Amino acid sequence: MINSIPEPAIKRLSALYQLLCRLEVSEVNAISSREIGDRLDISAHTVRKDISYLRESQTSGARYTVLKLKELIARSLNFATSRKACVVGLGKIGTAIINYSRFSSYGFDIVAGFDSNVNIVETLPAETDLFPSYMIPEIVKEREIELAILAVPFEAAQLCVDRLVKGGIKGIVNFSSALLTTDKNIVITDVDVTKELRVLSAMISLGSK
Amino acid sequence: MINSIPEPAIKRLSALYQLLCRLEVSEVNAISSREIGDRLDISAHTVRKDISYLRESQTSGARYTVLKLKELIARSLNFATSRKACVVGLGKIGTAIINYSRFSSYGFDIVAGFDSNVNIVETLPAETDLFPSYMIPEIVKEREIELAILAVPFEAAQLCVDRLVKGGIKGIVNFSSALLTTDKNIVITDVDVTKELRVLSAMISLGSK
Incomplete structure (x- = not known):
């Protein structure tokens, strides 16, 4: 159960999800918190903090796998619910x-x-x-x-x-x-x-x- | 001359400007940094910091005058330029x-x-x-x-x-x-x-x- 993600983090994670969808189409496989931050105009620190709210998040040092991170956000934020x-x-x-x-x-x-x-x-x-x-x-x-x-x-x-x-x-x-x-x-x-x-x-x- | 407002602050100040336009139509005359923060989903501290980038900004403790703050943002961000x-x-x-x-x-x-x-x-x-x-x-x-x-x-x-x-x-x-x-x-x-x-x-x- 996670119901403690603050609203600004939900907004940023939704923007990140959208970015990951686009990266997937462009066949980019991995991305660092710094690159994510540059794209979304937020600090790499904020990116890592937001991702840490998700269940089973990866360690913060590594590059994130686009597909895995996308699925993790979708599951955590309940995007599958119609x-x-x-x-x-x-x-x-x-x-x-x-x-x-x-x-x-x-x-x-x-x-x-x-x-x-x-x-x-x-x-x-x-x-x-x-x-x-x-x-x-x-x-x-x-x-x-x-x-x-x-x-x-x-x-x-x-x-x-x-x-x-x-x-x-x-x-x-x-x-x-x-x-x-x-x-x-x-x-x-x-x-x-x-x-x-x-x-x-x-x-x-x-x-x- | 101000050309040192960071991009995220410009975005938030533009959202604040939009909020102030709406408040003006609703005939609200003054607003605190805390109320602004609640409306825009950011902290009162961030609101005050963003406003401090503007020229001749008011002191942070007081409530802001909607009309004055709106004009200040418009001038500082050059919104009058067509x-x-x-x-x-x-x-x-x-x-x-x-x-x-x-x-x-x-x-x-x-x-x-x-x-x-x-x-x-x-x-x-x-x-x-x-x-x-x-x-x-x-x-x-x-x-x-x-x-x-x-x-x-x-x-x-x-x-x-x-x-x-x-x-x-x-x-x-x-x-x-x-x-x-x-x-x-x-x-x-x-x-x-x-x-x-x-x-x-x-x-x-x-x-x-």
């Missing part, structure tokens, strides 16, 4: 996400889409069942949906979150620019292209690379 | 991004879109000039484009990056699942919805919240 997800907001981003077929191969089944515009719900070509937004609490509960991808405009975000919470949602990927608040212990992560552009812009300005 | 950007790959995600009109109000002008499929280039309704992918080096150089949003499939990613680099690109937001490599000092940041879903999934599994 989870049901929904998309809220079927504008351009939401539609792109709901029609992205690869999620299921990563263990995420998109089982519902929601939009406040009934015309969109009735006419959008999608392989997923679509519903009007007021049905969020009912459908989330009925289909045991754990994760939501929120792609609605700023103004609509909090109302949608409240409905998701009512249905028993556990985690939200937030594409809206709203600052979401929930009473309960729901995990929220923000995706923001503008923020990414700003980071690059600052790094170019300050010549940090 | 930069030209392009979108490479005009599938669903790329099209959603190129038609997102708000970027310009944040200082990013999308001045070109590229796709390897000439049919898409000729028929896609967009207010931005579109070009076939082989023209990337020429157009990037000619229009002095500094940033690229890469939304092509895995297989096409590296070729596009090589063309962007040839044109003199400085930073790339990578939506593809490819592990990008460049010889030169180009800053790259990855956006990956699958990774975000995995982070949430792990946090739910391990009950870290």
Whole structure:
């Protein structure tokens, strides 16, 4: 049993997992904590510390075997568990996400889409069942949906979150620019292209690379 | 002159800036380093250290004034500088991004879109000039484009990056699942919805919240 990995370490280990998947495709077999740190912009010490949270972790001096470390993270963080997800907001981003077929191969089944515009719900070509937004609490509960991808405009975000919470949602990927608040212990992560552009812009300005 | 802010601090300060923008909309006037840390999943100590890199930073004990801190970050990280950007790959995600009109109000002008499929280039309704992918080096150089949003499939990613680099690109937001490599000092940041879903999934599994 491990349930004591701190949240920042979980985030870094998930980024490391993604890196290892990519290294595997590029046929890289082994990597050092220093090389990992360079790739993820963290110190080699942090890399070793994060890996030490995992069960049966290798000794820290050696290079890590890409495939073994990847499997160890997947097992420790429970990536094999399949989870049901929904998309809220079927504008351009939401539609792109709901029609992205690869999620299921990563263990995420998109089982519902929601939009406040009934015309969109009735006419959008999608392989997923679509519903009007007021049905969020009912459908989330009925289909045991754990994760939501929120792609609605700023103004609509909090109302949608409240409905998701009512249905028993556990985690939200937030594409809206709203600052979401929930009473309960729901995990929220923000995706923001503008923020990414700003980071690059600052790094170019300050010549940090 | 400040050009000595480390890359991880730049990333955290950009996230802080985004948080402050949201707080401003929510009409929150002041915030402590501890509250900031809770929101961004970092320690209050790291928050204070990051802010200390900025010019004329406030003393660390007090609560920060949202508006003042926001302006200080914008000035220190040069967010007022307007930069030209392009979108490479005009599938669903790329099209959603190129038609997102708000970027310009944040200082990013999308001045070109590229796709390897000439049919898409000729028929896609967009207010931005579109070009076939082989023209990337020429157009990037000619229009002095500094940033690229890469939304092509895995297989096409590296070729596009090589063309962007040839044109003199400085930073790339990578939506593809490819592990990008460049010889030169180009800053790259990855956006990956699958990774975000995995982070949430792990946090739910391990009950870290």
